[in-house]
Amino acid sequence: MLSAPNLDYELLAPIMIILGGALIGVLIEAFAKPAWRARLQLVISLAAIVISFNQLVRVRNDGSSIAAVTSVSVDGAGMFLQGAILIFAFLGILVIADQDNFAPQASALPGSAEEAAAIQAGKQQTEVFPLTMFAVAGMMLFPVATDYITLFVALEVLSLPLYLMAGLSRRRRLLSQEAALKYFLLGAYSSAFFLFGAALLYGYSGTISLNGLTDAIRGNTGNDVFLLLGIIFLSVGLLFKVGAVPFHSWKPDVYQGAPTPITGFMAAATKAAAFGATLRIFYLGLDAAQTSWKPFIAVISVITMIVGSLAAISQRDMKRMLAYSSIAHAGFVLTAIVSLSENALSASLFYLFAYGVATIGAFAIITIVRDSAGEVSDVNRWIGLGKKSPLVASVFSLFLLSFAGIPLTSGFVGKFSIFSAAYESGNIMLVVVGVLSSAIAVFFYLRVILMLFFTDATNDSISVVIPSILTRISISISAIFTIILGIAPSLLFDIAQDFAYFLR
């Protein structure tokens, strides 16, 4: 006789509310009138996010605990990242709501008569809302999952919608579809690595849970070859998602090809989710085996920081440049994994939030810089934007300064705390490389700012379209977060410190 397991629904409620919102979204697609869909979808999505956030706060007040028969651990770090992902989703959806960025009919062949007809008919692609919500649900599950199966399911739930969303761009359709296909193939490939690693670790410990893994390592009961290979394969799956070198190749292509609002959302939220899971696996499951993985994660962190910063210099496309910058930032957060301390954990929580907010803002600005054919992502065409639209150029510069880690922006505080945690734990080489590659990074961020403000415009064809009120709200909130967290970091930092723990 099997008894039904107690799933602790109230702890899972934040995720389930989002899933519910996504399902309602699917129903809207099926039954609502086309003219109403976009508005309904927007309201439903935002409402689900707000309700979910509210539920998350209640869970927090009731105290964190283990749910779903130890498969899920709603602990401090997990809840912090869930909250962060919800905020990213909120900001992201505000930008996504600008339908101008999406193909009218994604299934139509690029350049075909069918597509032209869809444009003519003014069709809109509102499936992007439920897809986003499904991805958000997966992202919220990923950082709180504590066994390989749940982790894998969460990974797939968050990835599959993203593969589709990457192909939805209205302009440069072929590039977008190519990006989607690449992302899908490589993502499936890395999932296979992840699954293979999980299988090996199961072979090593005889259990699928991270706790069981720790016990097995402590007890030294298994075969070390399984353990080491398992760690490496599992890491490859995770490192792919965060975009660490040499598993980063997809990132520039996908970031460039995907519709820009999706890129912003993906860059912020996927990174937070993936790092959440990575931090949990290394802090909770593998800390007993740290001598075997620390060296190679450290090396990957160094290579990632250097390659990310160097490659960004030679980019001529704004989105590709930000993709490489995202790779470099992944390297910075990886140093926090090597540091393996509570300070490093709280620093990386802060960092992921600060970086995510600025990223959404920066990509949102790219969506509104356009010429007659649409969005302009060629860096050289942004020359002189500061004279035409000083406000937009200033806010974009603010986000770049935050990426560069200039004081009085949130990015500085994030970098400073992550490097000081690394320094405290004795990883001085990592700090040196981190600071050096930050210095390289400052170069290309400042170069863009110089181009915006101090180079005379050579062409007048680009202009900033007046953003929709939603995009404007999203950009403003991101900018306000970036400044406030730079001036009064303790507002969030204290919270991050409270939340910096994992529950076994």
Add this chain to the structure above:
Amino acid sequence: MTISTNLVYFIALPLFSSGLLLLLGRKADKWGHIFATLVSASVFIIGVIEFFAMQSREGEARAATQKLFEWISVGSFQVDAGLLLDQLSICFVLLISGVGTLIHIYSIAYMSHDRDRRRFFAYLNLFIAAMLLLVLGDSYLNLYVGWEGVGLASYLLIGFWNEKPAYAAAAKKAFVANRVGDVGLSLAIMIAFTQFGTVTFAGVKEGASGASAGALTAIGAMLLLAAAGKSAQFPLQSWLGDAMAGPTPVSALIHAATMVTAGVYLITRSNFIFDASPTAQLMVVIVGAITLLFGALIGTAKDDIKKALAASTMSQIGYMILATGLGPIGYAFAIMHLITHGFFKAGLFLGAGSVMHGMNDEVNMRRYGALRKVMPITAATFGLGYLAILGVPPFAGFYSKDKIIETAFDSGGIQGILLGIITLLGAGITAFYMTRVMVLTFTGTKRWDEKARPHESPFLMWAPMAALAVGSVASGFLLNSGSALVNWLQPVVNENQEYHSEHLLPPIVVSIMALTVVAIGVAIAVIKYRTVPVVAPENVLGITKAARKDLYQDSFNEAIFMRPGQKLTAGLVNTDYKVVDGLVRLVGWVVQISASNLRNIQNGYVRSYALIMVLGVIALIAAVWMVTL
């Protein structure tokens, strides 16, 4: 300590008004000057209320504090933004807002023809806010913010007419000289933090009692450097003369009455450091003594009325700095002279501004003469200020300057006698150059330019001058009667109640000596300037030539700092171009090569991306294998 919630308005009101006027731009042109003046006046009224509130409290409770917010909190480094209003800072608050308001009123008329009058008033309010933050901050770091703020306001106001390159250059010069001093202040703060782990006045005071002599001397020396930069003391005094490029009300407020005295405030506020370090005190005395003579000598040869007054400011602040170096007893007299000087020097500057206003902005005193008949009110108020600075009883300067001379004599030993003589000598030279200014401007024959049509200034201008003249007459007597100021400041600057009970010379003798010297100075000036050539004579003594050139301070700076500095920067630029850029180009070349290799890798084919991942995995396995073997 009393907890107050009102202190923040001292800074918030003028800061808000300044921001508002700058943001609104031309829209506020019509009423900006009135608004700014009202704000300044209300700050003064709050100051008066706080003063009486403080008087009604007793003992420890007199000082009031307000914590604004937690400013920096990183590990063990905790700084709150907090304000402290005690017996010392209230003096400054009243002086700054009181004289400040008078000068706001004066400027309404003085700047009425300037199309940027609103911007001028916005800067004035910015200055008031920053200066009040400087004197109200409860830690060195908060003081530093105000310190930089007044530097900024001063820079903006000196260069207010920046369409003239010479004025812009003067602003830059003031800015650079101030930066040198500011480095001193920041170093002092850093040393204090490493030594005591805190930068609040209370914390440093507590720590200073147990600190090593070396550390205290280092902090003291750095604070002195800061004070020298801000207060135009030797060797950083050269900027003050050029700062006269700013509009005259600015010279009166910032470069005579308030900002330039910030150095005196800094040293007085840090009395616990200087009292514990005789070496630092000696340095203070030496700097003060040199500057008081230096400034006075320059003052004797200047034909530009504002530059002559600027030199006099330098010299008078030299008196104050010297007094602060004389230990617990000296601080109160320094502050007393600071306040009386605030009145009479601001009055003198406004008088000079009034003369310039009537003479088509002519500043050369050789083109003045006999102005007392056409500008009687200006002549009268200027005359009262003149009597005050000379130290003629019962005018303000008599009380404050005589006390400093007395204290100098009483400081003991050869040093005391030497300092006494220097201060007496300074008083004599002061009498000479001030009489010279008086005679050249208001008496004698007309030497006016043909186009000059001198006239008395409007009411809005002479009313503040009259108010300041009242201060020049009465403030000294009021502050000195019953040792009012000395007793008032005693809890802050002289906790152990040290006074000179024995005098080297009886006070009456000192006063007679001082008056004699002053009389001699006046007599020489009157005799010498019975006739005044319109063009400055060339066949003069070497000392006059030197004084005309600011005792070669600029040439010295040029030869010692500027030229080697230029050589150094040229060398650095060369090194930068050849070595650093060369390296960068090499790195760039390597980066380009590797980037093109990276581009080959980043070829867009999924199959090669997958291959890279496999290679990465193999490399990882190999690496881990090697490590574990």
